[in-house]
Amino acid sequence: MPVLSGTRKFDAFRPIAIASGLLLAVATSGCSFVEDRSTHYVNAKEGDALSLPETADSSRFNQVMPVREISPADASKMYPSDIPQPPDMTSEILEENYVVEELDGRVWLLVNDVPGRIWPAVTAYMNEQGLGVAHDNPQLGLLQSELANFSMRARELLELSSAPSEVTTAEPKVVLQVRVAPGVRRKTTEIQVRKLSSDNLSEEGASWPSELISWQGITDPSAEELSLQKRVLADLGEFLKAREESKSFSRAASGMVSKPLVKLVSEDDTAKAIRMELDYGRSWAEVNRAFTESDVAIIDLNRSEGWLFVDFRTADERDPGWFSWFSDKEAARHTHTVNLTRHDGYVSVTAEVVQDYSGTQSAADLLTQLFDYLY
Secondary structure, three states: OOOOOOHHHHHHOHHHHHHHHHHHHHHHOOOOOOOOOOOHHHHOOOOOOOOOOOOOOHHHOOOOOOOOOOOHHHHHHHOHHHOOOOOOOOOOOOOOOOEEEEEOOEEEEEEOOOHHHHHHHHHHHHHHOOOOOOEEEOOOOEEEOOOHHHOHHHHHHOOOOOOHHHOOOOOOOEEEEEEEEEOOOOOOEEEEEEEEEHHHOOOOOOOOOOOOOOHHHOOOOOHHHHHHHHHHHHHHHHHHHHOHHHOOOOOOHHHHOOOOOEEEEEEOOEEEEEEEOOOHHHHHHHHHHHHHHOOOEEEEEEOOOOEEEEEOOOHHHHOOHHHHHOOOOOOOOOOEEEEEEEOOOOEEEEEEEOOOOOOOOOHHHHHHHHHHHHO
16 A cells, blocks of 8 residues: 655654653753752751871862851851841942931931042032131041122022122131031941131131131030031032032042941950941930831830840741731840940940840840941
């Protein structure tokens, strides 16, 4: 019986087609046939040490990728639920830029940039407002304007009553002083301003002010002065925001970047304290801010005595498990105490674990996380 052309060839390739279909089905089924070995390292046993022949030179053998020793007490932290997340590369970017902040009679503009890039923009702002720059010191971060009495724009900015043509010799001479300094948080700048008047200073004369006035010369601004500072800083913030794409850099101003204002003090790679080169009021406010941003619950606090009770348990320790279906959410619990101690020129922040806490979070863990959010 004659066979149609091509029929025998089709029958020969049928097994291959079936095998290909099975292979495609296995491939599209994902990883269901592959064992999940992602957690096998948790219970893995340590292998035997490499033994070398007696004639081998041991100095020529070492670990290409050394692995640190892990004590049994730390082994519990190796489980996937407690593995630390990779660092957030956007943590240095403030959620809000050009923010006017106030604390204990002080007001400043917080900018998410280094002083070297802010200095030229602040100088341009003073020139545009008719203030000019009579004296400056980039190392100290100070700029001092010319007399504001003879510029209409400057008079409006500083809320002087009359027009420049009506200035009399009896009117107090006024200048604006700006302080640009590295912020508490890394890669930030804090800007302060203040209006200085000849009737408030003892050094008065025909050429007043003939030199740069010390920033420490005047304290305790009035409510009206604080209000003016806020308004000027807000106006400066809008100016800086509009110039974001055209910022220049000042090499002279980069010299004001000194040692960090917040340091982590460690012994044998263990955090012992945080040293803050700030006054007590600012240190207290920054510590509170850091706890808020890190979602660490503050149970109680006392600013005058310098302590905070916090709940620093891990997410697993706070999770009630299956019992959460039958009960309300567990309330925050006092697990660690944070203490702020005043010293000559700085504030020391320490931590301790309460006696009834048996979790894995140590005082060093708390200080390390707090430092990450402080600086």
